[in-house]
Amino acid sequence: MKVNTAKAAILGIQDIHINAATSSRQSMAEQHDPPSVSPAAKHSWFPTPPPPIYSCTLTPELEAKAREELQEKPEWRLRDVQALRDMILKEQPNLHTRLDDAFLLRFLRARKFDYDRALQLLLNYHAGRRAWPEVFQDLKPSTVKHVLDLGFLTVLxxxxxxxxxxxxxxxxxxxxxxxPFVDNVRAIYLTLEKLIQPEETQVNGIVILADYTGVGMSQASNPGPFLAKKVVSILQDGFPIRIKAVNIINEPRIFKGIFAIIKPFLKEKMAERYVLHGSDLRSLHRNLPASVLPEEYGGTAGRLDMGAWSRLLLDCEEEFVVEFCQPDPLEGAMLPDSELYEGEQAGGSVEDTFRSLRSQLYYCY
Known part of the structure; x- marks a missing residue:
């Protein structure tokens, strides 16, 4: 009887968290759009996220892929979500995080349904916001419109x-x-947040195509290794997304120096996913076929449209306001020690490394 009572209490707390998160999102949406139409629905080329009350949107083919690559068993999916939810409520009762099924599934899939690693990823995800307030404070698309208008990034x-x-x-x-460079990081983070919503992306992952045309010494040396380490830490260990390949094209000679700054912070598996193509489009097409690329990269998918993704993000402004423009979710939470976001105390040793690498940048340049 005591076990059942405790379980009921946990489930009751869980319902409070889920209902509060759902109601706040619904009330925010109702102020701006009809309840039956989500902002993303205006952009039919990009898939919509799962519904508020979770119902799997994966095709049978993707379910089979998730089973094989992520150890996801459809018959155990919600049981695994509940197990992670119970761990959060027990070990981090003061962590004000979303607890709905769709949100927690992102972390389970990113860590192949290992509960402990999924929980650590969730904690890193929230710890990044506290460690880097200049990126996460008031994070919404309208604050990076200048980055989007400039054409710094898009999603094909x-x-x-x-x-x-x-x-x-x-x-x-x-x-x-x-x-400042952190505005680019803000735009990238908002993009990743939108990309990870559909279950297709959670299973398939994403690919990065980085065109280094026009990159010179001023761009290469500006962020510095301390900033580079923070960016890499968030992408590798603080965000529930699978980056399957990074294709670099039109890289100048100076890129050797840039990569020398980044590589020490990359895990071996991630470093192996970097592919340098130079100006050889045939090499690029062996990794990304011409049928999905714009004309600018030798593709057949029309001209590069920098505006479509910008419009999609800006149309989801209120969604990001609810997600990021709220009180600190870590207020009162006790986090385990982690070197992931170790703060300014690491700056000295990293800057020493930068001084030794700066000469490489100038040599390559």
Whole structure:
């Protein structure tokens, strides 16, 4: 009887968290759009997220892929979500995080349904917001409109043959005198948040296409290794997304120096996923077929449209306000020690490394 009473109490707390999160999102949406139409529904090329009350949207083929690659068993899916939810409520009762099925599934899938690793990823996800307030404070699309208008990033409308959406980055469009580098990070993070919503992306992952045309010494040396380490830490260990490949094209000689700064922070598996193509489009097409690429990269999918993704993000403004413009979710939470976001105390040793690498940048340049 005591076990049943305790379980009922946990489930009651869980319902409070879920209902509060759902009602706040619904009330925010109702102020701006008809309840039956979500902002993303205006952009038919991008899949919509699962409904508020979770119902699997995966095709049988994707369910089979998730079973094989992620150890996801459809018959155990909601049981696994409940197990993770129970761990959060027991070990981090003061963590004000979403507890709905769709949200927690992102973390389970990203860590192949290992409960402990999924919980650590969730904690890292929230810890990143506290460790980097200049990125996460007031994070919403309207605050990075200048980045989107400049054409720094977009998402191509057609996924590759493996169902992976392609995040296209153009670092050469950014000039350090225009705005701080962290604005680029903010735009990337908002993009990843939108990309991870559909279950297709959670299973298939994404591909990055980075065009380094126009990148010079000012862009290469501006972020520095401390900032680079934070970006890499978030992408590798603080966000529930699977980056399956990073294709670099039109990289200048200076890229050797840029990669020398980034590589020490990359896990071996991630470092192996970087592919440098130079100006050889045939090499690029062996990794990303011409049928999904715009004409600018030798593809047959029309001209590169930088506006479609920008419009989609801006139309989801209120969604991000609810998600990010709220009180600190870690207020009162006790987090385990982690070197993932170790703060400024690491800056000294990292900057020493940067001094030794700066000469490489100038040599390559």
């Amino acid at each position: 409308p057609r996924p590759d043959p493996n169902g992976r959406y392609i995040l296209c980055l153009r670092p050469g469009k950014w000039k350090p005198n225009d705005y």
